Amino acid sequence: MTDASDGLTMVDAINRALHEAMAEDDSTAVMGQDVGVNGGVFRVTEGLIDDYGAARVIDTPLAESGIVGLAIGMAMNGARPIAEMQFSGFSYYALAQIENHAARIRWRTRGAHTVPLVIRMPYGAGVRALEHHSESREVFYGHMPGLKTVIPATPARAHALLHAAIRDPDPVIFMEPKAVYRQMREPIADDAEPAQIGTSRVVRRGKDLTLVSYGAMLHRALEAAETLAAEDIDIEVIDIETIAPLDAETIAKSVGQTGRLLIVNEAPPSYGAAGEIAMRVIEQEFYALRVPIRRVCGWDVHVPFFAREQTYLPSVDRIRGAARGMMAD
Known part of the structure; x- marks a missing residue:
């Protein structure tokens, strides 16, 4: 886990929140393309597989609908999965799973089942990326009943909001502004509290x-x-x-x-x-x-x-x- 003494970048802060959540709860798992051995395309999940193993840090095939579908099934059966889309522009392949299932299960089952799932995705422009890597389509997810959509602006808020998202009983779309990933550093206390989703x-x-x-x-x-x-x-x-x-x-x-x-x-x-x-x-x-x-x-x-x-x-x-x-x- 990254040392917080000199302040953390947003990448560091999210990585720390993931480490903390996985240490606190054995039902928490991370999955996505290259999240394990390679530590993610932006190295956000670096070191997780060393500490928690391949059974909880799962390198998946390049299939966003499969990643989210697997995560939904895990969430409905007692796990707290955190699925990564490498870029938000690739998450559209999983829209059917997100809209038809993740966002509707609580309503469809009249509260008998929930989907405590976090879908992380880097989004936004400003880093000279290629096509499908720079979109800002948060309105897609904000428009879907049954989803919560969170966008942090600083390292400390990313840490606090990710903890809140992981603990939430409903599916949360967690959009990370990659232009801020390494733009700034911010100290985060060892006893930092989770944020409250839905509060400006x-x-x-x-x-x-x-x-x-x-x-x-x-x-x-x-x-x-x-x-x-x-x-x-x-x-x-x-x-x-x-x-x-x-x-x-x-x-x-x-x-x-x-x-x-x-x-x-x-x-x-x-x-x-x-x-x-x-x-x-x-x-x-x-x-x-x-x-x-x-x-x-x-x-x-x-x-x-x-x-x-x-x-x-x-x-x-x-x-x-x-x-x-x-x-x-």
Whole structure:
């Protein structure tokens, strides 16, 4: 297990959470392509097979539907499996298993069976990856009843949220922003507590504008907020952490005080999480809004390769420009 004394990257933090969960509960198992001998494509599962053996750290064939199908069966029979999709763009091969079975078993059996399953998947752009490696399709999973969809933004939150996901009685989609995998380090206490799924965090207090984000884009949102402070624009920043269930109350409470809402995510804007967040706030705090809600997202195109990838992603300048425009209205 990685030493926490110098702070952990997100890769280290997730690896530590996996080690801890497997040490605490013999029913916990990890499975996926190359998770064992090779330690995973990003080395997130490194060292697990040495400590817990091939019976609990299972190298599977390259078959996402098979990986998830196996994990569902294990979960229904008393195990707590953690299945890895090498990239979120490959998880679509398992959508039938996720939607038709994992998300429906509790409902289908009227609560007689649950599926305590975690499906981990690196997602998002910003690392100059190839096609099918950079998507941000969290809305697919957030739209499915019966699933919980979690996206951490920092190493400490990844550690706390993964523990919560593993302990949850229902299936959890755990999406890891790979642009943050080794971007930063953060100390994690030996006695760190699990997070609470379905709760947003106010990570910066402010009075002029509410800025909502998650995953890798949270860091750009925070950078924009810090630089705008020099212009006497005081921004409150919220990390939603959980796409589903969405903690709209924390966001609405903030907007009730600031009167302005700006949403930042890297997914395409059409039919996305930003639109859902905006609608929830309209339903709860419409009369508090001083200006129209705005969103800074990716574009309604596939993520471009390499040279134009950063043009696709929301930039700090785009976020600042949107915030300035809202303050001027």
